[in-house]
Amino acid sequence: MTSGIGGAAVAPQAPAVLRELKEPSPYYWRTLMTLIIGSFIGIYHVVSLNVALPGFMAIFGAELSTVQWLVTGFTLATGIIAPLSGYFGDKWSNKTLFLSSLAGLTISSVLCALAWNIYALIAFRILQGICCGLIQPVSLTMLYQTVPAEKRSLAVSLWSASGILGPALAPTISGWLQGYNWHWMFVVMLPLSLATMWYGWRHLPVGGQASRRRADWTGITLAVIASLALLLLFGNVHTWGWESPLAIGFLCTGLAAAAGFIRHELRSTEPLLQLRLFRLRMFTASLGASVVLIIGLYSGIYFIPLYLQHIHAMTSLEVGLLLLPPAMCLGVATLLSGKLYARSGPVPLVVAGAVLLAWASWQFSRLTPDTPDGYVMLWMSVRYVGVGLSMTPAMNAGMGAVSHELAGDASALINWLRQVFGALGLGLFTSLFYARFAAHERELADSANEWSAERLHETAYTMGINDAFLVAGWFGVAAIPLALLLGKRAVWSRRVSAASTSNEGGRSEA
Known part of the structure; x- marks a missing residue:
């Protein structure tokens, strides 16, 4: 037993690969490139169906409550498997886990393309979710193992930005492929996946001996x-x-x-998740802010495509094209946050992002059936800029507060809670929308106005979405006090400087 979080006894659980890579490799950029591409592939499959749900309702003749499980089941699977990433990485090495997850994602994607009904597709999407749920935490762990301390902020931003390319490209590509041949939606990443596995097999660090962790x-x-x-x-x-x-x-x-x-x-x-990490105030505050922001984010990802397709009668390709500029804004904001992090620390970035997220959510609580498409694009851009500014700094603050030996445990805990609360948030917003939609439909029908049945339905549907966004806005507000717990600029400047000096000294001695 060794001294752990807050003075408590913690069993030594550092994965073997962590113990071997205490000094970052001078060729860390090869590992970083592999992790960035792998992360992109995983995130692509996470968001590839966000604009395609109405299309699958028509393809398979299914209800939205059933088709929704293409997203909900996937998200739940990623959340359930994420806690095991630390154990599997410890047992088989993170390189083996990363490459195996990519292989499993490739196979499950082919199975999705061969699905014969909606239930088979949901089952294969859950398999996809299991593999994606391992890729994200293990790639983040390997990043912190491999990249020098003074370069980690930028590296995490690049890693996050690679995940932003998924939301930027997936809706447009999936929308077009669904209209052409929906089977290709699931195999479009196949060549890139195979190339990444080959490159990763050659360049990812192998790690040490497997441990006996149960x-x-x-x-x-x-x-x-x-x-x-x-x-x-x-x-x-x-x-x-x-x-x-x-x-x-x-x-x-x-x-x-x-x-x-x-x-x-x-x-x-030998716990599955190292919950004693919550004794670290910085880690707890950063994780709380991340979870709250994720819950607020999911409303936009889910409801805006539904609104545009159901109310504005846009095709999935048109929705993807409209949401492309906001997704690009998300990528730029994520990279910018990495540049600003070392100078400003996490507090101003997370606060600014939370304010923008809450503000844009409030604007979306005022939608009408006749709201212009430009209004939606503008406020989705503002919303995504807020997410891009806040998400990476919040995660960096939490990971930076954890010792090197517990990086794998921290990564697994962060990804698990983000995925589980994201799934719970999606379920919460869906239930809220349906309840408010039905209530508004009854209220409008009882008012005995002269609207047509179609106009009444569209108005009630939009009002239900408005209520969901109003609640999402409060999640953005709730992230602000959590951000204020992340520390002051001077403290973070000293920490970054100390980490850089320590790293330089270690390499000089080596």
Whole structure:
């Protein structure tokens, strides 16, 4: 046992590859390039269907509540598997895990292209989610292992920006391919995936000997039960009602499993997730801000394409083209945040991003069926600039507060909570939308106005989306006090300077 977080005893769990790579390789850029491309491939599949849900409703003759599981099931799978990334990386090495995940993603993508009905497609999308859920945390862990300390802020920004290219390109490409031949939506990344696996096999660091760390199956079981129960609750509460036996049962099951998971992890000598990291104020504040921002972000990713397709009758390709400039703004803002991080620290960037996210969400709470497309593009751009400015600094602050040996545990914890709360947020917003849509439809029908049935439906639908964005705006506001806990500029300047000096000294001695 060694001294751990907040003075508590923590079992030594550093993956073997972490122990071997204490000194960054002078050829770290090769690893970084591989991780950037792999991250792009994973994120591409995460967002590739965001504008395609209405199209799959027509292709398979399915309801939105069923088709939604193409996104929800995928997101849940990524959240469930993310905690295992630390264990698998420790057992097999992060290189093996990264390449295996890319291989699994490639195979599951081919299976998606061969799906014969909506249920088969959902099942194969869940397999995709399992692989993508491993790619993100293991690539982030390897980045922190390989890149010198003084270059990590820029490296994380580049890594994040590669993920931004997914939202920038996937909707446009998927929209076009769905109209041409939907099967190609899932295999378009196949050549790039194969090339990345080959390059990664040649250039990624191998790591040390595998450890004997045991799998925490009790923790895994409790985490899966809690995640599934709460997701099913938030995704269906608009149909069940909060007072229904189903809702109460899933709520009690989810909360009990979550409490049992926390209790078990804190007592375990080899926990699935190192929850003692929450004793670090900086890590906790940064993770809280990231989770809140992710929940607020998901509303725009999900509802704006639905609004444009359902109310403005736009095709998936037209939606993808309209959302291309906002996604590019997201990429530029992410790179800019990396440049500014060393000078300003995380606080001003996260606060500015949260304010922009809340402001744009409030603007989207005022949509009408006749809102111009330019208005949507403008405020999606503002929204994405806010996300780009805040997400990477928030994550950098948390990872920077963790020791090198616990980087793998921190990466797994961050990615797990972001994915799970993202899925829960999506379910929450979906339930809120359906409930408010039905309420507005009844109110407008009772007002005995002279609108046509189509106009009444469109207005109620838009008002339901407005209510969802109003709630999303408050999540942006909630991120501001969490950002203020991340420290002051002087503190962060000293930390960055110290990390750079320490790294230079270590290389000189070597």
